[in-house]
Each structure stands twice: as C-alpha cells, then as structure tokens.
Amino acid sequence: MVRLTILATAIGLASFNVYADSQVADSVAPEATNEVVSKKAVEAEEFIVTAAHPLAVEAGYDVLKSGGSAADALVVVQTVLGLVEPQSSGLGGGGFLVYWDAKEKKLTSFDGRETAPLAARPELFQDENGKPLKFFDAVVGGRSVGTPGTVKLLETMHQKYGDKPWSELMQPGIVLANKGFEVSPRMAASIANDQERLARYPDTKEYFFTQDGEPLPEGHLLVNKAYAQTLEALAKGGSEPFYSGQIAKDIVAKVTSVEDNPGVLAMEDFATYKILERDVVCSAYHQYDVCGMGPPSSGALTVGQILGISSHFDLAKLGADNPTSWQIIGDASRLAFADRGRYMADTDFVPMPEGLLDSEYLKQRASLIEEGKALTEVSAGEPPWSIKMAMADDESIELPSTTHIVIVDGEGNIISMTSTIENGFGSRVMSNGFLLNNELTDFSFAAHKDGYPIANRVEPGKRPRSSMAPTIVMKEGEPYMAVGSPGGSRIIGYVTKTLIAHIDWGMPIQQAIEMPNMLNRFGAYDIEAGTDAEKFKAPLEEMGFKVNVRDLNSGLHGVVFSDGKMIGGADSRREGIVLGD
Numbered sequence: 001m002v003r004l005t006i007l008a009t010a011i012g013l014a015s016f017n018v019y020a021d022s023q024v025a026d027s028v029a030p031e032a033t034n035e036v037v038s039k040k041a042v043e044a045e046e047f048i049v050t051a052a053h054p055l056a057v058e059a060g061y062d063v064l065k066s067g068g069s070a071a072d073a074l075v076v077v078q079t080v081l082g083l084v085e086p087q088s089s090g091l092g093g094g095g096f097l098v099y100w101d102a103k104e105k106k107l108t109s110f111d112g113r114e115t116a117p118l119a120a121r122p123e124l125f126q127d128e129n130g131k132p133l134k135f136f137d138a139v140v141g142g143r144s145v146g147t148p149g150t151v152k153l154l155e156t157m158h159q160k161y162g163d164k165p166w167s168e169l170m171q172p173g174i175v176l177a178n179k180g181f182e183v184s185p186r187m188a189a190s191i192a193n194d195q196e197r198l199a200r201y202p203d204t205k206e207y208f209f210t211q212d213g214e215p216l217p218e219g220h221l222l223v224n225k226a227y228a229q230t231l232e233a234l235a236k237g238g239s240e241p242f243y244s245g246q247i248a249k250d251i252v253a254k255v256t257s258v259e260d261n262p263g264v265l266a267m268e269d270f271a272t273y274k275i276l277e278r279d280v281v282c283s284a285y286h287q288y289d290v291c292g293m294g295p296p297s298s299g300a301l302t303v304g305q306i307l308g309i310s311s312h313f314d315l316a317k318l319g320a321d322n323p324t325s326w327q328i329i330g331d332a333s334r335l336a337f338a339d340r341g342r343y344m345a346d347t348d349f350v351p352m353p354e355g356l357l358d359s360e361y362l363k364q365r366a367s368l369i370e371e372g373k374a375l376t377e378v379s380a381g382e383p384p385w386s387i388k389m390a391m392a393d394d395e396s397i398e399l400p401s402t403t404h405i406v407i408v409d410g411e412g413n414i415i416s417m418t419s420t421i422e423n424g425f426g427s428r429v430m431s432n433g434f435l436l437n438n439e440l441t442d443f444s445f446a447a448h449k450d451g452y453p454i455a456n457r458v459e460p461g462k463r464p465r466s467s468m469a470p471t472i473v474m475k476e477g478e479p480y481m482a483v484g485s486p487g488g489s490r491i492i493g494y495v496t497k498t499l500i501a502h503i504d505w506g507m508p509i510q511q512a513i514e515m516p517n518m519l520n521r522f523g524a525y526d527i528e529a530g531t532d533a534e535k536f537k538a539p540l541e542e543m544g545f546k547v548n549v550r551d552l553n554s555g556l557h558g559v560v561f562s563d564g565k566m567i568g569g570a571d572s573r574r575e576g577i578v579l580g581d
C-alpha cells in the first residue's frame with residue numbers, strides 16, 4: 001500500500017504555536033515526508049545494518065559481508081549517507097553513538113556533538129537590543145555553525161573498534177561521488193521545499209539546482225567532485241586535514257566570510273575539538289534496562305522519565321487502542337519535557353539534578369496524573385540534587401531532520417547512532433562538498449529569564465542540548481533491542497512510542513515502528529495525519545488536550561535480538577532499508 005502525504009510548506013516563525021509553559025513548538029518540517037511505502041522486517045543471523053538510504057545500507061552490508069566490524073561499516077555508511085542524504089547528516093555535522101562491545105560485554109557511548117566556538121557568547125542569537133533572533137535568521141549563514149564532530153567520531157570508532165584499513169573505507173563514498181548518484185524522491189522533495197534558503201549562497205545553489213535554475217529533480221545524476229576530494233584527503237591523512245589542515249581552513253574561511261550572517265568559528269575550535277566517551281544513561285522499564293545518551297543530549301533522560309512515570313500505570317492492560325493509554329503517555333511526556341526544559345543541558349558547563357531518574361521522584365511525578373483527564377498545568381518538578389540552583393525554562397527551538405543508523409557485526413558488536421546537521425540542509429552553507437551544520441541553534445536563544453539563568457544558554461566551547469536518543473535496550477545483561485530516530489525534539493516521542501509498542505503491547509519491531517506516531521511535548525497532542533490514530537482526536541480533546549493532526553515524520557530504524565536471530569525494521573516514512581545475512 002502506498003500512502004501519499006502532503007508536503008509541509010515552509011513557514012515563518014510567526015506561525016509557530018506557542019503554549020504558555022512551553023518552548024516554541026516546531027511546526028516547520030524542512031524534511032517533510034514525501035511518500036510512505038510499507039516495508040517488511042528483515043531477519044538475519046550473522047550481521048545486519050539499517051539506515052536511511054539504500055546506497056548507504058548496501059555499502060555497509062558489503063563491509064560486514066567481507067568480515068568488517070560495525071565500526072568499519074559505520075565509516076562507510078556515514079560517508080555515503082553524507083553524500084546521498086545530505087539534508088540530514090554528514091561530515092559538517094555531529095552525532096551521538098551508543099556502542100555494545102561484545103567482547104568486553106560493555107555498553108558505552110560517544111559524544112561527537114558540535115561545540116560552540118570559543119569566541120561565541122550567550123548573546124550569539126540575540127539582536128542589538130537583546131531580543132532573540134527569528135529562527136531562520138539565526139539558522140541560515142555562518143552564525144549557527146558549530147565545530148563539526150562527525151569526522152573525529154568516525155576516526156575514534158575506527159581506531160578503537162575498526163579492522164579494515166581506514167583508507168579502504170573511504171572508497172565507496174569516493175567512487176559514488178565521482179560517478180554520481182540519482183537524487184532520491186525524498187532528497188528532491190526536500191530541495192523543492194527549501195528552494196529559497198538553498199539559493200541564498202552561490203556554492204549551495206550551484207549544487208542543489210540544475211543549470212536552468214530548477215531544484216534538482218528526482219532521478220537527476222548528481223556528481224560531487226569536491227566531496228570525493230574531501231574523502232581522498234581523509235583517506236590519506238585521517239582526520240588531520242579536517243581538524244588542522246586545509247579542510248578546517250576552508251570551513252573557517254567560509255563561515256567567517258558569509259556576508260549576511262557570518263560566524264565566529266576559528267582554527268582553535270578545530271584544534272581543541274574532542275570526542276568524549278561517556279557513561280550510558282539507563283532506566284529500568286519492566287524487565288529491561290533502556291540505555292542511551294546522557295547530557296548534552298536530553299534523549300535518554302527524557303525517554304527514561306516518560307517510561308518511568310508511565311510504568312506506574314498498566315499500559316499493557318489498557319492497550320494501544322485505548323485513549324487513556326495515550327493520555328498517560330502524553331501527560332508523562334509533558335512532565336518529562338518540563339524537566340528537560342528546566343534542567344537538561346551540557347553538564348560539563350552547568351549543574352544538573354542527579355535525581356531526574358530517581359524512582360521515588362518519578363513515582364511522585366506519576367501521582368500527578370489522573371486517568372481519563374489531561375493535566376491542566378505542567379511545570380518542572382523538584383528532583384533530588386546536591387547543588388541546588390534556581391534555573392529558568394529553556395527557549396530553544398528544534399526542527400525535525402537528522403538520521404539514525406543501527407549496525408550489528410558478525411562478532412555481535414552493536415552501533416546505535418543518531419547523526420545530524422540539525423535543520424534540513426543545516427546552515428545552508430557548503431564547504432568542500434558538504435553542508436555545514438546549524439547545531440548552535442539547539443541552544444536557547446535567550447540566556448536568562450526573570451533573573452534566572454537558562455541551563456542551555458550559549459557558552460564558549462559548550463555543546464548544545466540535543467534530543468537525539470540512540471538507544472540500546474538490555475535484558476538480563478545482554479542486548480535486546482537497538483533503536484533510534486531523527487525528528488528534532490519529537491525524536492523522544494518516536495523512540496518512546498516504539499519501545500512501548502514493542503515492550504508493553506507486544507508488537508514486532510516493524511509494526512512498532514509503523515504504528516502511527518502520537519506524542520506530546522509542550523501541551524498540545526500531535527497525532528499523525530492520514531492514519532488510524534486520527535480516531536483519538538475527539539477522545540483526547542474531551543480529556544482536555546489541544547490536538548494537532550499533522551505530518552509526523554519519524555525515521556525509526558531498529559533491530560530486536562530474539563532466539564539467536566536479529567529482526568530489523570526500517571521506517572516506511574523515509575527511504576531507509578534493512579540488509580543482513
């Protein structure tokens with residue numbers, strides 16, 4: 001069955017919905033769904049890979065088939081994705097990665113998030129009167145570009161866990177960039193949807209438009225010699241050319257010379273950039289431990305809070321078809337997002353309560369929820385913490401873009417990585433054949449409110465708070481499931497829905513991914529348009545929710561480990577596939 005959905009029209013910030021106790025809600029979808037095509041789960045016994053574009057998955061499959069490790073396959077999948085899905089992730093961006101080391105039987109995570117330049121100040125996204133800039137005035141140009149982390153993350157993973165020669169792993173991307181690839185329907189739709197911003201800078205315009213000035217159509221053979229040259233340089237010099245050589249110089253020159261909106265990125269930012277290995281953040285849910293990325297991502301903490309609060313209700317018994325289940329999940333999510341907005345940020349820079357996942361605290365938060373009636377008021381709680389500090393609620397804006405990769409190799413090592421350049425097409429500034437991120441707009445534009453500091457304010461060297469939630473679920477000390485999604489701050493709802501659908505409602509992975517998206521972040525309930533879930537609109541409104549029926553453009557990819565098999569699923573809302581043996 002093919003279900004066509006309507007392309008969202010790019011609109012200005014003025015038409016965002018704003019709720020009393022919320023951040024600005026994201027209603028622009030620069031990476032709108034263009035087509036929904038039903039997919040089937042894929043079973044494998046040895047290795048498996050799933051990502052958002054068939055060419056990237058095929059390249060990763062070839063590496064795994066020839067005995068490569070998950071880290072080897074990651075290098076290939078990401079370098080190809082950066083070429084064929086350039087609107088979502090790439091060398092100019094960053095990401096978070098959760099890793100299961102099968103030999104050490106250890107779960108760990110890697111932070112490849114972009115950093116704010118050392119010259120950045122809390123007023124970065126404010127005008128001369130201290131007023132926050134309009135969202136796209138901040139995004140488009142050099143100002144929003146943080147120090148990219150993806151290349152260093154790939155190199156770190158390869159140095160720690162790779163088997164094949166690094167230079168060999170650059171070859172699939174080089175070959176494809178030189179010979180060209182066909183612009184996919186999704187990429188063509190994304191370009192058409194963002195024409196005005198993509199036409200603002202000559203290099204970007206030249207790449208994404210035909211010689212006649214038309215946005216590249218589906219099927220157009222796109223060659224990217226500059227990208228091939230970049231990968232050649234990485235093949236020869238590792239990350240060095242990117243962080244202290246010519247590529248870094250080119251990026252700095254580009255960012256600082258954007259005439260209408262320059263940035264402050266400098267060589268020093270590249271020279272001091274580091275990948276940080278961090279402990280995973282885990283929360284108990286039924287007989288599972290749901291583990292993911294801690295700060296600067298809010299992903300694992302917020303998913304963990306929603307699950308922890310919801311676990312005080314019998315979702316399994318209530319069932320997926322019951323509006324009360326969704327009321328509970330929605331209100332749990334609102335409570336979690338209130339804490340996220342107040343407390344979650346880069347903890348290398350700001351203190352955060354230690355007790356955000358404390359079971360007594362979550363029980364107390366759950367006691368606020370009344371079955372059958374939406375909460376009338378939601379605010380951040382008072383989780384236990386040792387250094388108590390008054391803070392104001394966040395004012396950052398996150399839009400749906402990004403991509404998720406899951407890879408399992410023949411040794412059982414697992415990668416669950418969410419990768420991004422932030423907004424669809426990032427800052428729209430291109431250098432060396434790839435787009436540069438606009439990750440810094442994940443910071444709060446305001447630095448303080450009512451005299452209190454905002455945790456996620458801009459600071460030099462700080463990493464902007466993320467919603468990315470690359471997840472590995474453990475059962476009795478062994479991996480049970482790996483999952484994640486793109487989607488800005490909706491990532492949290494997409495991942496949580498998939499976990500509850502599988503764990504509480506017994507849906508196989510593909511069905512759990514396909515289940516219509518329903519989520520609530522700041523008060524209004526989002527329901528996926530054109531799906532069976534529209535039937536929940538009236539009952540949720542009766543319970544007191546404001547409901548938006550809209551495109552909910554997840555890109556979930558997941559693998560479940562069961563009875564010695566791996567079952568992989570890919571989201572029908574995007575172009576991804578699963579391959580394995």
Ligand code: GLY
Nearest residue numbers: 422466467468488
């Ligand atoms: N820029 C998307 C995220 O970090 O959540």
